[in-house]
Amino acid sequence: MACAASTDLLDRGWxxxxxxxxxxxxxxxxxxxxxxxxxxxxxSRLLLDVVRGLDEHATAREACDAAGxxxxxxxxxxxxxxxxxxxGMIVPQDxx
Amino acid sequence: xxxxxxxxxETGLDAPICLTWELTYACNLACVHCxxxxxxxxxxxxxxxxxQGVIDELERMQVFYVNIGGGEPTVRRDFWELVEYAxxxxxxxxxxxxxxxxxxxxxxxxxxxxxxxxxxxxxGATSEVxxxxxxxxxxxxxxxxxxxLAGAGFAGFKLSVVVTRExxxxxxxxxxxxxxxGAQLRLTRLRPSGRGADxxxxxxxxxxxxxxxxxxxxxxxENVLTxxxxxxxxxxxxxxPGLNLxxxxxxxxxxxxxxxxxxxxxxxxxxxxxxxxxEPGGFARVWRExxxxxxxxRPQHAGACAxxxxxxxxxxGCMAAKFFTGLPLDGPDPECVLGHGERLLAAxxxxxxxxxxxxxxxxxxxxxxxxxxxxxxxxxxxx
Numbered sequence: 308m309a310c311a312a313s314t315d316l317l318d319r320g321w322x323x324x325x326x327x328x329x330x331x332x333x334x335x336x337x338x339x340x341x342x343x344x345x346x347x348x349x350x351s352r353l354l355l356d357v358v359r360g361l362d363e364h365a366t367a368r369e370a371c372d373a374a375g376x377x378x379x380x381x382x383x384x385x386x387x388x389x390x391x392x393x394x395g396m397i398v399p400q401d402x403x
Numbered sequence: 404x405x406x407x408x409x410x411x412x413e414t415g416l417d418a419p420i421c422l423t424w425e426l427t428y429a430c431n432l433a434c435v436h437c438x439x440x441x442x443x444x445x446x447x448x449x450x451x452x453x454x455q456g457v458i459d460e461l462e463r464m465q466v467f468y469v470n471i472g473g474g475e476p477t478v479r480r481d482f483w484e485l486v487e488y489a490x491x492x493x494x495x496x497x498x499x500x501x502x503x504x505x506x507x508x509x510x511x512x513x514x515x516x517x518x519x520x521x522x523x524x525x526x527g528a529t530s531e532v533x534x535x536x537x538x539x540x541x542x543x544x545x546x547x548x549x550x551x552l553a554g555a556g557f558a559g560f561k562l563s564v565v566v567t568r569e570x571x572x573x574x575x576x577x578x579x580x581x582x583x584x585g586a587q588l589r590l591t592r593l594r595p596s597g598r599g600a601d602x603x604x605x606x607x608x609x610x611x612x613x614x615x616x617x618x619x620x621x622x623x624x625e626n627v628l629t630x631x632x633x634x635x636x637x638x639x640x641x642x643x644p645g646l647n648l649x650x651x652x653x654x655x656x657x658x659x660x661x662x663x664x665x666x667x668x669x670x671x672x673x674x675x676x677x678x679x680x681x682e683p684g685g686f687a688r689v690w691r692e693x694x695x696x697x698x699x700x701r702p703q704h705a706g707a708c709a710x711x712x713x714x715x716x717x718x719x720g721c722m723a724a725k726f727f728t729g730l731p732l733d734g735p736d737p738e739c740v741l742g743h744g745e746r747l748l749a750a751x752x753x754x755x756x757x758x759x760x761x762x763x764x765x766x767x768x769x770x771x772x773x774x775x776x777x778x779x780x781x782x783x784x785x786x
Contacts, residue, residue, distance in 0.1 A: 328493070330418070330465040334411040337420065339467040341495055341518050346420065346467070348408060 316392065317368040317385050320400035321361045327396050331355060338396050345394055354387055361397060409646060415653050415700035418464035418690060421630075423668040424658045426454070426482065427474040428763035432501050434526075434537045436565065436606060438669055439659070440597040441474040442765035448660040451481040453681070457658065458485070460686050461494045468495030468518075472668070474660065474763075477504035483512075490518045499524055499563060501541060502548025510551035522561040522589065523548050528576035532569050536606075553584040561628065563589045566616060567606040574619050578627070589628040590620070592635075595727040595737075596669040597759050603728070610745070613738060614639065635720035638713035638740040651722055652677065652699035656690065659761070664689045666699060669723035673760045706733025713741065720744075729756035 323329065326342040335349040338358075349355050356374040357367075364370040367388055368381070376384050391397045429444035430437070449457070461469065469489065476482055476498055489496050497520040505513075505521070513519055523545050527533030530542035552560050562581040564570065570577075574590075581588040595603035608616060617636040620627065620643055631645040646654075651667040658664055662680040665671055677696050678689035690696065708714045720736020728737045728744075729751055735743035 328465060328467060330467070332416050333414075334406075334408070337416075337467075341467070341493075344468070344495070344520065350408065 315385075316389055317371070317381070318366055320365050321367050321370075321388070321392070321397045322400050323358060323361065324395055324398045329355065329358065338391070340394070340396055343395060345396075347391065347394060347396060349387075354384065357384060357388070358391070358397065362400070409648050412646065412650070412654055413648060413700065413702075415696065418466050418687075419656050420467075420654045421470065421650065422461070422466050422656060422658065423470045423472060424457075425472050425474060425660055425668070426476040426485070427479050427660050428761070429478050430473060430475040430501075431478060431503055432475065432538050432541055433765055434541075434598070435602050436526075436536060436567075436593060436597075436599040437764075438594060438596040438599055439472075439474065439671060440759055440762040440764050443763045444474075445661055445763060449662050449680075451484065453662070454481070454485050455488055457662075457680055457686060458489050458492055458494055460680075461489075462492040464687055464690075466494060468497060470522075471496055471498040473499075475501055475503065486516070486519060490516060493518075496520070497522060497561075500548070501537070502545040505548035505551055507551045507554065510548075510555035510557060513552070514555040514557040520560065521552060521557065522563045523552075523586075524563050524565075525577075525580075526565050526567065527570050528573035528580060532573065535569070536567065549584045549586065553586070558585050560584075560586050561589045562586045563591065565593050566590050566608060567593055568608050568612060569606065571608050571612045571616055574616070578623070587626075587628060589630065590616075590632070591630055592632040592721070592724075594669045594721065594723050596723050597671065597762075598764060600727050600756070600758070607738065610738075610740075610742065613740065617643070635717045635724075635736045635738055636740060637716035642716065647716075648718060649720075649722055651675075652696040656696075658686065664693070666695065667723060669721070670726060671759050671761050672726070672757060674726075674757070676760070704733045706731065707743075708733075708735055711735075711741070711743075726757055727759075729754060 326340055328339050330337045335351050336355040338347040338349060353374060357370050360370045360373055361367060364373060371381055371384050425439055427444055427448055428441045430441040433442055477500055486496050495518040499522045502523050513521060525533055525545045526536045533542040564577055578588050593599060593607050613636060617639045621641060625644045633643055634647040637643060637647055655667055656664055657668040658680060664677045666675040677693035680686045705714050705719060708719045722732055724737050725732050728748060730737055730747055737744040737748055
């Protein structure tokens with residue numbers, strides 16, 4: 308049933324938006340959206356690993372697990388990904 | 404998290420976030436406050452091929468975009484070609500212009516370019532105030548350019564204003580002007596850099612005006628861009644939007660028309676020259692290995708400001724503003740909100756104040772030699 312689809316971001320598949328570039332830095336990474344010209348700072352290398360791995364996993368939860376995010380830390384990463392999604396930095400895998 | 408973002412940024416990045424690249428010192432205006440003392444082209448300016456080489460390097464370093472200025476960058480014959488080249492190499496371009504080359508056709512072309520942003524300079528919301536600083540006719544030139552951009556459907560271009568004693572009372576009018584064109588207002592600080600050193604004393608906002616400006620900026624939040632230029636006002640209370648740090652050599656730098664790399668666009672002086680993109684290793688090596696940038700990325704001494712409770716907010720202000728007003732770099736900004744800078748300026752002796760190392764201002768007509776034989780009859784052009 309379509310209406311049963313989970314609204315939890317972690318249960319969906321995501322990828323970095325086509326107009327977005329990631330640049331690793333000692334503190335994490337810079338994320339830049341060429342369309343909106345917005346710049347965002349990823350404040351840890353672990354978050355960078357999660358974001359980079361999104362495309363290779365069916366859900367964001369799997370991407371977090373694969374990068375080594377502890378279960379207790381997952382809500383924090385979920386919030387970070389929600390912010391990135393809100394800014395259009397990451398988009399659902401099924402978005403055209 | 405052990406260190407704040409600002410502390411982390413102060414130790415430097417693998418590549419700049421925000422790179423200013425002045426493509427030429429040539430300009431068809433002669434603004435009294437020009438930060439780069441522009442006017443005439445320097446014969447040593449980077450060639451088209453050299454510029455493309457720099458862009459290739461920026462692409463490899465993942466510099467997301469460059470702020471191109473000058474001089475008036477559009478007077479370079481290869482300017483539009485270089486814009487296309489940068490965009491094709493995934494280096495976004497925001498360029499500053501006085502608007503003189505933004506015809507209706509050019510505006511159409513620009514509106515169709517992804518990754519290109521335009522910043523039109525205007526320093527008065529009326530022609531009287533603007534033209535006194537930027538020269539006769541420059542107001543209507545800029546307005547025509549903005550009409551062309553708006554007419555072409557270029558949404559969100561920037562109207563860029565250097566805040567002065569004369570125009571600070573026009574902030575609401577600037578905002579209305581920008582809104583009317585579907586543009587975004589950008590306000591920046593007047594620095595005593597370039598020819599700005601000659602007029603800073605009479606044009607920089609008074610203490611009372613600074614306070615008004617601060618309140619106005621707080622009220623408008625992120626809708627008005629500032630390029631982080633007013634972080635020295637943070638001492639008034641709440642921090643303004645932005646990173647609020649001096650990014651010189653840490654997150655920003657300048658490449659000048661002959662390829663010299665300076666710590667920021669406002670310090671064109673030998674003391675802040677880190678190297679040249681024509682040297683082996685190019686721009687990347689200058690950015691990563693220059694001794695000057697290494698120094699700027701080490702923890703800075705608060706100096707005379709160490710005991711000030713506001714230091715965490717203003718961080719001592721702008722290096723360029725201090726340098727070109729003859730104030731010590733480890734002390735207050737000349738526009739310190741507590742007035743410490745003003746007191747230092749008043750007590751400043753007759754020691755010479757540093758002058759910019761480059762001055763390409765258009766020369767006034769040269770005086771003739773008193774007698775023909777006073778001038779060497781031979782000119783030797785070095786190979």
